[in-house]
Amino acid sequence: MAIDNNPLLLSCLRPLVGLLIGQENLRLYDNLDWEQTSNRFSANDFTYPEYYSSKNFHGIQGGYLNSIAPVTYDAVARFAAPPNETKLRQQAISTIKNQPQRILDLGCGTGSSTLLLKQAFPEAEVIGLDISPYMLLMAEYKATKANLTISWQQGLAEATNFPESEFDLISVAFLFHETPVHISQATLQECWRLLKPGGQIIILDGNQKRLRHTDWLIELFHEPYSQVYAAECVDIWLKDLGFKQIKTSYVGWISQITTGFKIE
Numbered sequence: 134m135a136i137d138n139n140p141l142l143l144s145c146l147r148p149l150v151g152l153l154i155g156q157e158n159l160r161l162y163d164n165l166d167w168e169q170t171s172n173r174f175s176a177n178d179f180t181y182p183e184y185y186s187s188k189n190f191h192g193i194q195g196g197y198l199n200s201i202a203p204v205t206y207d208a209v210a211r212f213a214a215p216p217n218e219t220k221l222r223q224q225a226i227s228t229i230k231n232q233p234q235r236i237l238d239l240g241c242g243t244g245s246s247t248l249l250l251k252q253a254f255p256e257a258e259v260i261g262l263d264i265s266p267y268m269l270l271m272a273e274y275k276a277t278k279a280n281l282t283i284s285w286q287q288g289l290a291e292a293t294n295f296p297e298s299e300f301d302l303i304s305v306a307f308l309f310h311e312t313p314v315h316i317s318q319a320t321l322q323e324c325w326r327l328l329k330p331g332g333q334i335i336i337l338d339g340n341q342k343r344l345r346h347t348d349w350l351i352e353l354f355h356e357p358y359s360q361v362y363a364a365e366c367v368d369i370w371l372k373d374l375g376f377k378q379i380k381t382s383y384v385g386w387i388s389q390i391t392t393g394f395k396i397e
């Protein structure tokens with residue numbers, strides 16, 4: 134029996150959904166014209182890559198290209214980054230060595246790390262980039278509510294339109310377990326191009342060593358690329374590109390923070 138074809142079942146489940154994702158998100162889901170409002174972030178000539186548009190991330194039909202993803206994502210992320218997702222994000226930010234003036238958050242999603250970066254460096258110009266206009270709309274909503282000025286842009290992490298040497302800091306949080314390996318590597322190459330000399334990259338994501346032994350977890354969260362991500366090593370990707378002072382720390386139960394610098 135399909136749940137979405139059964140209005141009675143749906144109305145019974147609503148309080149539970151409200152508890153899981155929060156009443157505010159449920160209201161946003163119901164009341165916002167997502168198609169129309171998120172259009173603002175969609176560039177006319179933007180082509181969604183097949184590796185992205187063909188997958189149902191987290192078991193959601195259509196992946197990130199619909200309104201269910203942004204209203205449920207923060208609740209999913211809390212479970213996917215135990216024991217305390219916000220602390221892990223703050224831990225990643227605490228590895229930042231200098232006072233960045235220009236910060237880019239690639240694959241920013243609903244902006245959870247982007248907002249924390251802006252709060253940590255209020256003087257910095259902060260840009261969040263994501264493929265999904267729906268996720269960007271949610272990120273903008275959260276930033277407006279927190280009274281933070283952040284630019285939100287649709288784009289591909291592996292091929293942005295920014296000029297080279299534009300950023301002091303690039304953050305990549307929970308993106309690489311959701312992209313094919315060659316796209317993750319291309320994204321890091323793009324980071325190298327975009328960073329100023331001396332610039333820093335911080336990568337927060339799943340603990341690759343641990344995920345190699347937890348297939349059930351990957352299946353639970355319906356992650357199409359996590360297995361190939363877990364088989365690789367972010368440190369080696371960075372080293373191959375020339376990044377220096379690379380360091381990975383294992384944090385929380387199943388996460389890791391990797392940092393490196395563009396020093397030629």
Ligand SMILES: C[S@@+](CC[C@H](N)C(=O)[O-])C[C@H]1O[C@@H](n2cnc3c(N)ncnc32)[C@H](O)[C@@H]1O
Pocket residue numbers: 185197210239240241242243244245246262263264265268288289290291305306307308311312316
């Ligand atoms: C698991 S979410 C992580 C979101 C956010 N960084 C966080 O820490 O919660 C992955 C996000 O990356 C975006 N994404 C996936 N592939 C991308 C790509 N090639 N370029 C830009 N964004 C991408 C998705 O739309 C999604 O919002």
